[in-house]
Amino acid sequence: MLRYEEAIEIILKNTKLIGKEKIFLNDALGRVLAEDVIADRDNPPADNSGMDGFAVRHEDILGATEDNPAVLTLYGESKAGDLPPKLEKGYAIPIYTGALIPQGADTVIQKELTKVENSKVYIFKELKKGSNIRQKAGDYKKGDILIKSGKTIRPAEIGILSSVNKPTVYVYQKPKVGIITTGDEILDIAEPITKESQIRTSNTYSLYAQVLQTGAQPVIIGFAKDKPEDIKDKLESAKNCDVLLTTGGVSVGEYDLVKDFVKEILKVNVHFWKVAIKPGKPLVFGTWGEKDEKLFFGIPGNPVASMVVFEIFVKPALKKMMGYQKVFNPTFEAILTEDFSRKSADRMEFIRVSVEYKDGNFFATPFGKQGSNILTGMVNANGLGLIDIDVYNLQKGDKIKVVMFDLEI
Numbered sequence: 001m002l003r004y005e006e007a008i009e010i011i012l013k014n015t016k017l018i019g020k021e022k023i024f025l026n027d028a029l030g031r032v033l034a035e036d037v038i039a040d041r042d043n044p045p046a047d048n049s050g051m052d053g054f055a056v057r058h059e060d061i062l063g064a065t066e067d068n069p070a071v072l073t074l075y076g077e078s079k080a081g082d083l084p085p086k087l088e089k090g091y092a093i094p095i096y097t098g099a100l101i102p103q104g105a106d107t108v109i110q111k112e113l114t115k116v117e118n119s120k121v122y123i124f125k126e127l128k129k130g131s132n133i134r135q136k137a138g139d140y141k142k143g144d145i146l147i148k149s150g151k152t153i154r155p156a157e158i159g160i161l162s163s164v165n166k167p168t169v170y171v172y173q174k175p176k177v178g179i180i181t182t183g184d185e186i187l188d189i190a191e192p193i194t195k196e197s198q199i200r201t202s203n204t205y206s207l208y209a210q211v212l213q214t215g216a217q218p219v220i221i222g223f224a225k226d227k228p229e230d231i232k233d234k235l236e237s238a239k240n241c242d243v244l245l246t247t248g249g250v251s252v253g254e255y256d257l258v259k260d261f262v263k264e265i266l267k268v269n270v271h272f273w274k275v276a277i278k279p280g281k282p283l284v285f286g287t288w289g290e291k292d293e294k295l296f297f298g299i300p301g302n303p304v305a306s307m308v309v310f311e312i313f314v315k316p317a318l319k320k321m322m323g324y325q326k327v328f329n330p331t332f333e334a335i336l337t338e339d340f341s342r343k344s345a346d347r348m349e350f351i352r353v354s355v356e357y358k359d360g361n362f363f364a365t366p367f368g369k370q371g372s373n374i375l376t377g378m379v380n381a382n383g384l385g386l387i388d389i390d391v392y393n394l395q396k397g398d399k400i401k402v403v404m405f406d407l408e409i
Contacts (some may be wrong), residue, residue, distance in 0.1 A: 001274050001275065001276045001281075001346070002274070002276060003275070003276050003389070004275060004276070004277050004312070004348050005327060007272060007275045007277075007283070007285070007313065008312070008313060008316065008349070009140055009315055010271050010272060010285065010319055011171050011271075011285055011295075011316070011317050012316060012317065012327070014100075014126060014182050014259065014271060014287050014292070014295070015295065015317045015320045015321055016287070016291075016321070017156065017172060017320070017321060017323055018173045018174075018175050018242060018292050018321045018322065018323075019168065019172070019173050020034040020035075020170050020171065020172060020173065020306060021170070021171060021172075022171075023168065023169065023171055024167065024168055024172050024279045025158065025161055025166060025167055025168065025169060027116075027153070028153045028157075028158065028161070028169055028171060029153055029154070029158060029213060030153065030154075031043055031151065031152075031153050031172070031215075031322075032150060032151070032153070032171055032172045032322055032323035032324055033147060033148070033149050033150060033151050033152075033153060033157075033169065033170070033171060033323075034149055034171050034172045034323060034383055035149055035169065035170040036115070036145050036147070036148055036149050036168040037145070037146045037147040037148075037157075037160060037166065038143060038144070038146065038162060038165045039140050039141065039143060039144045039146055039164055040165055041142050041164075042125075042138070042140070042141050043135055043137065043138075043140050043163065044134050044135075044136055044138060044139065044143050045094050045136065046081075046096055046100055046136050047095065047097060047100070047101040047130060047133055047134065047135055047136050048071070048072060048100055048101060048133070048134050048359065049078070049095045049097055049099050049100075049101065049108045049133065049134070050099065050108065050132045050133065050134050050354060051097050051108065051111075051132050051324050052095070052096050052097055052108045052110070052111055053094075053095060053108050053109050053110040053111050053112050053113075053114070053130055053132065053163050054072075054074075054090065054092040054103060054108065054114060054121055054123070055084070055087060055089070055093040055094075055095040055096060055101060055102050055105035055107075055108055055170045056072060056091065056093075056106075056108070056109055056123070057061075057079060057089060057090045057104060057105060057106060057107070057108050058127075058129040058130075059086060060072055060087070060089065060090060060092075060107050061109065061126050061127070061351070062126055062208075064123045064124060064125055064126045065124065065125065065126075066124045066125070066188050068292075069123055069124045070120055070122075070123040070126075071120055071121070072090060072091055072092040072109060072120070072121050072123065072355050073089045073090060073091050073092070073118070073119060073120060073121075074091070074092055074093075074119050074120065074121055075087075075088075075092070076093050076094075076096070076097065076102075076136050077091055077093060077094040077096075078082050078094070078095040078100060078101075079096050079099050080097070080098040080099045081099075082099070082100075083100065084099065084100055084101075084102040084103075085102060086103045087102040087103065087104035087105045088100060088103050091200060092109075092121050092123075093105065094272035095108060096355060097211065098231060098352065099189075100378055101133055103372055106126055106129055106130060106133075107128075107129055107130060107131050107132070107133070108132035108134075109123050109125075109127060109130060109400045110135055110336060111312050113125045113127075116143075117134060122154040122256070124155045124361040125235045126308075128140050129266040141155035141255075143291065146158055146160050146164065147161075150323055150325055151325075152324060152325075153169075153171070158226075165257065171333070172321075172322050173209065173322070173325035174215060174216050174217045174323045175216045175217065175243050175318060176216075176217045176219060176240070176241045176242045176243070176249040177211045177216045177217060177218050177219065177240035177242065177244075177245060177318070178205040178221045178237075178238040178243070178244045178245065179204060179207050179208060179211070179218060179219065179220050179221060179245050179246075179247070180221045180222065180223075180224055180234045180235070180238065180245070180246045180262055181203060181204045181222075181223045181224070181246075181247050181248065182223075182224045182226065182231065182246060182247065182248040182258060182301070183225075183227075183247040183248045183249065183301060184201055184226045185197050186198075186199060186200075186201050186223055186248070186390050187199065187201065187223075188200070188201060188204070188223055189201070189205075189217060196396065199263040201223070202301075202303045202306050202375055203247040203248070203301065203303055203306045203370055204220060204223075204247070206303070206306065206307055206375075207245055207247065207299075207307075207310060208220060210310045210311070210314075210315070211245075211318070212316045212396055214319065215318075215319075215322060216243070216314050216318045216321075216322065217283045219241065219404065221234055221238055221241075222234050222237070222353055224249075224363065226249070228261065231261050232259060232261055232264075233251070235262060235265040235266055236265060236370050238266065238313050239266065241294070241299055242293075242294055242321070243294065243295045243296075243297070243317070243318065243321070244262075244266070244294070244295070244296045244297070244315065244360075245297050245299055245310075246262075246296075246297070246299065246376055247299045247300070247301055247306050248299075248300070248301030249298070249301070256286075258298050259273060259284045259298050260296070262284075262286065262288075262296055266294075266296065267288055268286040268288040268296045269286050269287050269288065269292060270285070270286040271285050271286055272284070272285055272286060273285075273289065273298075276346065276347045276348060276350050276389065277350065278347045278348070278349040278350070278372075279301070279302060279304050279305035279308055279309075279313075279350070279372035280299075280300055280302065280305045280309040280312075280313075280350075282298075282300045282301065283297070283298065283313065284296070284297070284298030284312070285297055285301065286298075295317055295321075297309070297313065297315075297317075300372070302372035302373050303372075303375040303378075304352070304371070304372045304375060304377060304378055307375075307378055308350050308384065311384065311403070311405050312329075312350065312384075313330060315329070316328055317365060328387050328403075329404050329405055330404045331402065331404070332401070332402060332404075333362070333400070333401060333402070334353070334355055334361075334362035334363055334364035334383075334385070334397070334399065334400060334401075334402040335361055335362065335363050335364065335397060335399055336363075336364055336365075336385075336394055336395070336397065336398050336399070336400060337363050337364065337367070337396060337397050337398065338365065338366065339393070339394065339395055339396050340366050340387070340393070340394045341392060341393045341394070342387070342392060343391045343392075345387075345389060345390050345391055347389060348386060348387065348388055348389055348402070349386075349387040350372075350384040350385070350386060351364060351366050351367075351370050351379035351384065351385045351387060351388075352366070352367045352370065352377040352378060352379055352380070352384065352385075353367070353381055353382075353383050353384065353385040353402060354367070354382060354383075355378060355383045355402055355404065362402065364383065364385050364387060364400060364402050366384055367380060367381065380406065381406075382406035383402045383403060383404045383405060383406070384402065384403045384405065385400045385401070385402050386400060386402070386403065387400065
């Protein structure tokens with residue numbers, strides 16, 4: 001049986017970048033660039049003022065002090081968006097933040113260091129030549145690569161794209177992720193319960209939300225009963241997906257049919273079945289499609305196992321398909337706030353924990369009930385604590401590795 005590290009290595013090794021698409025800038029937030037962004041002009045395009053004040057010639061303010069101010073004659077003005085007049089010796093031009101530096105000026109004096117009386121300005125301090133002037137191309141030059149392909153687009157990147165006149169931009173596509181839920185006992189929302197053995201689905205919609213949160217495009221293909229013809233029919237409907245997630249039907253029971261039928265219907269090349277983790281041991285991973293570019297995850301049916309498998313295996317793969325440079329959830333060490341023990345240690349266990357930060361450290365509190373069917377544990381948790389193989393007991397104060405899936409600490 002594969003260890004966790006081996007399984008994730010196989011998954012990512014077989015995960016390929018999906019294609020590119022051109023989208024409008026307003027839709028680009030959170031997407032991953034699939035092109036380099038090049039500056040179309042210098043920024044700033046010309047010298048401009050860093051504040052409101054007066055544009056002067058440095059030679060005209062030499063030696064200026066409060067007791068012996070330089071006195072210059074006011075002339076014209078320079079506003080953002082306008083072309084200013086030329087500055088002559090002995091004059092000062094009122095200037096505003098972002099406005100062009102007049103020809104002949106080489107320094108800007110901020111208002112706080114001056115006093116205006118009638119048509120004269122009194123300057124009470126000599127500044128260094130060039131003070132308060134934003135130099136042409138001080139930010140970047142025409143032809144510079146401002147953002148490299150593979151960068152996630154945040155508000156700052158949106159600003160750059162806008163400033164270099166990019167109304168559209170190439171990004172990596174969102175994979176279409178199909179979700180099939182299997183089992184005779186599973187009912188959809190609003191379906192009437194007629195037997196005690198029936199349960200309403202949680203996996204379908206928690207997986208849908210997890211896919212959506214990752215940035216991919218979830219599609220609920222439907223619910224398949226434990227009948228060959230029903231499972232085959234749903235798999236046929238999945239052929240236009242980039243990734244297929246099935247939940248349930250991958251264990252060793254008589255009715256666990258999924259892993260056999262994905263081979264038959266979708267020609268899935270199964271890379272592994274079963275991983276030495278808890279919960280999530282019966283995970284199936286495979287590839288399919290013309291170039292083996294599509295992914296298949298046969299996810300266990302227990303609700304917690306389903307969500308954990310998605311966080312630690314499916315999400316990194318989806319992130320890689322979409323071009324993200326960082327594909328894993330944030331991981332760090334936390335101090336246990338109480339003892340933890342388990343009866344079996346033949347698998348790496350991902351336990352639900354509540355993580356908080358105080359006094360310069362992260363602290364993790366495990367929940368008492370860790371069963372893979374106890375979904376309320378995921379509601380109360382904001383991370384997963386990793387308990388390695390062969391570790392039976394941990395003491396309060398020991399450090400464990402924690403994988404975060406909710407950064408609100």
